Amino acid sequence: MANPPMNAAQNAAVDAARPPRASDPPRASSPGRRVHQVPRKVIEQSWTRVLRRGVNPDHEFGPGLLGPDEVRRRRAESPLREVVPVLRAGLLPAADDARHIMIVADQEGRVLWREGCSPVLRRADEVGLALGADLSEEVAGTNGIGTPAVLRRPVQVFAAEHFVRSLTNLTCAGAPITDPRDGRLLGVVDVSGPHESLHPATLAWVESVAKLAEARLRETHLGSLQRLRAVAAPVLARLGGRAAVVDRDGWTAAVTGMPYVQRITLPKSAAAGAGWVPSLGPCALEPLDGGWLVRAVEPGGGRCGGARITLDLSLARRWSVTVSGGVGSWAQELSPRHAELLYLLAVCPAGRSAAELAEEVFGDPARTVTVRAELSRVRRYLGEFLEHRPYRFREDTEVDVVLPDEPRDLLPHSAAATVQRARAS
CATH class of the missing domain: 1.10.10 (Arc Repressor Mutant, subunit A)
Incomplete structure (x- = not known):
């Protein structure tokens, strides 16, 4: 029988257990590149992916930066805006003494927040890691933002393990932040600094803070459903038949005339009027403050062939x-x-x-x-x-x-x- 895959914490521990040392003998891996004799598996696999995609090791970040207005728009629309205070509280109090910065990127790898030790921020500016930079693996190669986003688990990238040359003066530890409701990737939080300032245990620290952020998102979601439930109670009390009140993403606050389900999938472009809801069949949708009233038009959803x-x-x-x-x-x-x-x-x-x-x-x-x-x-x-x-x-x-x-x-x-x-x- 094959051994079961390790969980994220175990993977993170293995990835960080043998960080490269300055004394490790380098080897040639691609034209002009030298890496350590035995690259860790997670790095070797990432380099294989980015080489296959034709990532330029001399990639320059400047031309691809988002403008300030676009960064502000993405911040306003990102669910991560709710947990940036949690990330700050967990990762920044010792930033100056530990000589590191915190980077928060969205699900596409775009840097939306960046704070921490001023000298390290200046060093990051020098290599192009400004607000709006694209750190996705397919653009910036192996790094502490893009690689955790691909693998959906924490990854530490030590100095020369970065694929793009300009990033090799930093060591990074990044962990994905997912939507606790459905596992959807929301972004990645990363701690970066000079190689000598970060420890293998940094990865477990960053992962723990990412989990705290996910817990805050869960609390926020439950609180919003509780508020919507107060709105739903008098509305549902007046109705007969099957009906539900859900938030804008379909998460259920209350039901009447039907079993409770955690989430109801809404039409792709939900709008007031008639629509088809997979679990209910033909329905009428009416907007509520913070969500929708979903009323089944006829009993039973029936079987839906020909789809x-x-x-x-x-x-x-x-x-x-x-x-x-x-x-x-x-x-x-x-x-x-x-x-x-x-x-x-x-x-x-x-x-x-x-x-x-x-x-x-x-x-x-x-x-x-x-x-x-x-x-x-x-x-x-x-x-x-x-x-x-x-x-x-x-x-x-x-x-x-x-x-x-x-x-x-x-x-x-x-x-x-x-x-x-x-x-x-």
Whole structure:
């Protein structure tokens, strides 16, 4: 039996356990580049990706910076604005003594906040790490923002492990921040400084602060639902039939005449009037302060044949599923685990048991409870289109999978054997 994959904390510990030392003998890896004799696996894999994508090791950040107005717009729209105070409190009190800076980037790798030790900020300015810089791995190579975003786990990048030459005078430790509701990537927080000022334990510290930020996001979400619930109570008390009050993202505050579900998938462009809701069928949508009143127009959603499901896995770190056809059209962004599970079902029309999926995903066929829990969450938005015993897409549903142009970019976080074979094809 294969060993089960390590969790994020274990991976982070392994990545940082053997940082490169100044005394390590370098070796030539690409024209003009010298790295340590035995690169860590996480770095070797990242360098392979960026070399394949043609990233320029002499990349200059200046021409690609976002303007101040665009940075302000992205800050205002980013969910991370709610947790920047948490990140500051956790990472900046010792910044001057420890000689480091904090960088917060959005899900695209754009730097939106940057604070900390003034001399290190000036050094960052010299290499182009200003507000609005693009630190995605496909642009800036291996680094403490882009690489954690691709892998969806904390990563420390020591000095010469950076792919772009201008970044090799810094050591970085970055951790992804995800939406605690659905696992969607919101951005990455990073601590950077001179190589001698950061310790391997820095990575665990940054990850802990990222988890505190996610906890704050969870608290904020629950608080907003509680406020919406107070608005919903008198509205639902006057209604008969099936109805729900949800926030703008479909998270449920209250229901009447139907079982409670955690989230209701709204139409792609929700607007007042008639619409199709996967779990309810034809519905009327009415705006409320902070959300929507969703009323089922007729009992039962019925079975919805003739639909097309498009599983879009073409991007390195953002995946989605779209349903279109006679049921209308709606889309759902996918967490890494849900994208992986839906891909495994899409390439096996006959279906897979919970044990088979557990073997693929975790290397342990006994972890069926985890698989069933994840697929139960998937069924909340795919509803009638996904069957079980075994798990599979309905036979009358057409399923299309949009793959990356480069097979090796398919679901880079996945260790499933089926995914690995597809990457090698």
